[in-house]
Amino acid sequence: MRILPGRMVWLGVLIFFHLGATGSDWPFYGGDPTNAQYSPDTTIHRQNVQHLVEAWRYHSEAKDPKRQSQIQCNPLIVEGVLYGTSPKLKVFALDADTGKERWSFDPFEGQDPVGVNRGLVHWASQKNNQDRRILITAGHWLYALDSATGKPVASFGQNGRVNLREGLGRETDRLFVLSNTPGILFEDRLIIGTRVSEGPGPAAPGHIRAYNVLDGSMEWIFHTIPQPGEMGIDTWPEEAWKTMGGANTWSGMSLDIKRGWIFCPTGSPAFDFWGGNRHGRNLFGNCLLVLNARSGKRIWHYQVVHHDLWDRDLPAAPNLIELNMDGKKVEAVAQITKSGHVFAFHRETGHPLFPIQEKPFPPSDLKGEKAWPTQPIPTVIPPFARQSFNEEDVSKLSRQNHRNMKEKLMSVRSGGQFVPPSTAGTVIFPGFDGGGEWGGAAWDPEKQWLYVNANEMPWILTMVRSDEASTDGSATLGSTLYNRLCAVCHGLDRKGDIQKTYPTLQGIETKMNASQMVDQMSMGRGLMPSFGFLSEQEKHAIAAYLLGDHNKRASAQPETEEKPVFLPSSKEPYSHTGYNRFLDSEGYPAIRPPWGTLNAIDLQHGRIAWQVTLGDFADLSARGTSPTGTENYGGPVVTAGGLVFIGATKDETLKAFDKDTGQLLWQAKLPAGGYATPAVYTVDGKPYVVIACGGGKMGTRSGDAYLAFTLPDRL
Helix, strand or coil, rough: CCCCCCCCCCCCCCHHHHHHHHCEECCCCCCCCCCCEECCCCCCCCHHHHHHHEEEECCCCCCCCCCCCCCCCCCCECEEEEECCCCCCCCEEECCCCCCCEEEECCCCCCCCCCCCCCEEEEEEECCCEEEEEEEEECEEEEEEEEECCECCCCCECCCCCEEECCCCCCCCCCCCCCCCCCCECCCEEEEECCCCCCCCCEEEECCCEEEEEEEEEEEEECCCCCCCCHHHHHHHCCHHHHHEECCCCCCEEEEECEEEEEEEECCCEECCCCCCCCCEEECCCEEEECCCCCCCCEEEEEEECCCCCCCCCCCCEEEEEEEEEEEEEEEEEEEECCCCCCEECCCCCCCCCCCCECCCCCCCCCCCCCCCCCEEECCCCCCCCCCCCHHCCCCCCHHHHHHHHHHHHHHHCCCCCCCCCCCCCEEEEECCEEECCCEEECCCCCCCEEEEECCEEEEEEEEEECCCCCCCCCCCCHHHHHHHHHHHHHCCCCCCCCCCCCCCHHHHCCCCCHHHHHHHHHHHECECCCCCCCCCHHHHHHHHHCCCCCCEEECCCCCCCCCCCCHHHCCCEEEEEEEECCCCCCCCEEEEEEEEEEECCCCCCCEEEEEECCCHHHHEEEEEEECCCCCCCCEEEEEEEEECCCHHHHHHHHEEEECCCEEEEECCCCCCCCCCCEEEECCCCCEEEEEECCCCHHEEEEEEEEEEECCCCC
């Protein structure tokens, strides 16, 4: 492709229209800068989709049977080359028509990776067509790689990488900071958000930053936790900007090229479930935040949750859309939420397209907490997931399970949305993973419909006083720190969770010694964040507790000269018992099906056009149960050929639905769960659908493959 002279913005425009004109490439995370997750290709359509066959299969690394890994990457395809990442975050380039590897780069050099990766960024110079780069995050590093060789670009940052822990305005070198989702390009800037800690304990602020693509220098920063003199500082306690964390854009961004605006969905302030130390609305947490891409200046914002206590992060990049309303074309933006709502706004002004009502919700009874009295709820576009879990909703797969789950439901609080967390236990439904999730929604400009998959899994959040969390009566420094920081994932009983997302720590002494535990706490591994903010003494205390050494009491002073930085008595008074799905004894959701759905939402008329179950359990089908749907991760792609492609489900298949009716037209078994958004592209006129098959979520087997499907040469 010849790069025309002029401002770098024209490169983005050229690539965008290259995609729209031919449908050949998938050059952006989500397909294009507007996050449409749409392909204009018509080669694969309703009449021939059933003939799709495997084109190629690429194994991105040797399988590690001891490791529960994932791939969440939506790959890029640029001029016949596919760029993706492996479970261990190795970056690679393939021939997109054969799956043959061109190069690979391992940012961790064989060490255990930290975090997951959902995509990459491709950049090409306006001055030198040979200067093309892949921008990728791994751990707390942002890398620039030569797209032809995979080697780091030495002139970028320090020998090809930039430290994302630096430049946040306060000491964060020992805190958890990384980026799972790629940033977005505008001119010669990469604008990027981060993932930070969400639990009790120190957390980095989620400020949004722009980096120069050529040299890695930081060009601007927007403080999502406002500083003195900035808008929104009055929505926080005095000097909160010095200590509070979160309010981060972890789920991706969208770009309005014409205006030079970026649309940034933000998450909740930390700690997720107790905000007694952050009274107020907490701007710019839980906002759709619109910034000038050149300067980082705020254009407009809308906060969808005030003073979040439920981990109601905005979970996906918004869709920039055009709607025909009352005979006029309206440029708009649609934002899905974990609660199963769609917020729609005029793109220019931020004014809601449809009325949004501030509805009252109950106060909190936790010590020091002040829940915000109202929350905004859309009133025209119906939610795409159920909004409450009541007695009549309890699953009836078996009489005994029905009775037990009904009793459990009656013992906790379950009043629908925005019932505050409690020590009695509070049902979160839709759960912590939606409703909508990071896979996002697909937008069809022809039908003006939004396609989004949803989870309908209830979870139970139970708060505990941090000084009362010990289950064995001990009061060691290690047990107190464990209960405060580690139990939220691994459980107070150290058994992990039933889905094996968080492994059991019982019997850990047969697998790791104290030194290995301390190293892992210092560096992090996989989904486990770094606890680098702890002193060496505190990390050794946790290791001693897990290994059965209860001799060191919580009141004991550290034996080293290093000062502990996380003495439990000085921090949040609450922790919680973990991220616990509400399941029956067989491991199925406690609520009646459907447990996973695919939805077509007609935004023009504010209605659900159709809803179908997404996924199935073979053992339940064998027992005569109708398809139930399953939990699902990864988003859909809609095509001009009349199809919606989606993996995402626990039954480990890739499916194609009729976008008009929701009828299932084709499905193929995958080597592991396709918990990623697919990509649709063509090479020399031949169409392909590719998906990462990483598995690993929800207790399913892990995989390492990318699988591409195509039509036979002759039908």
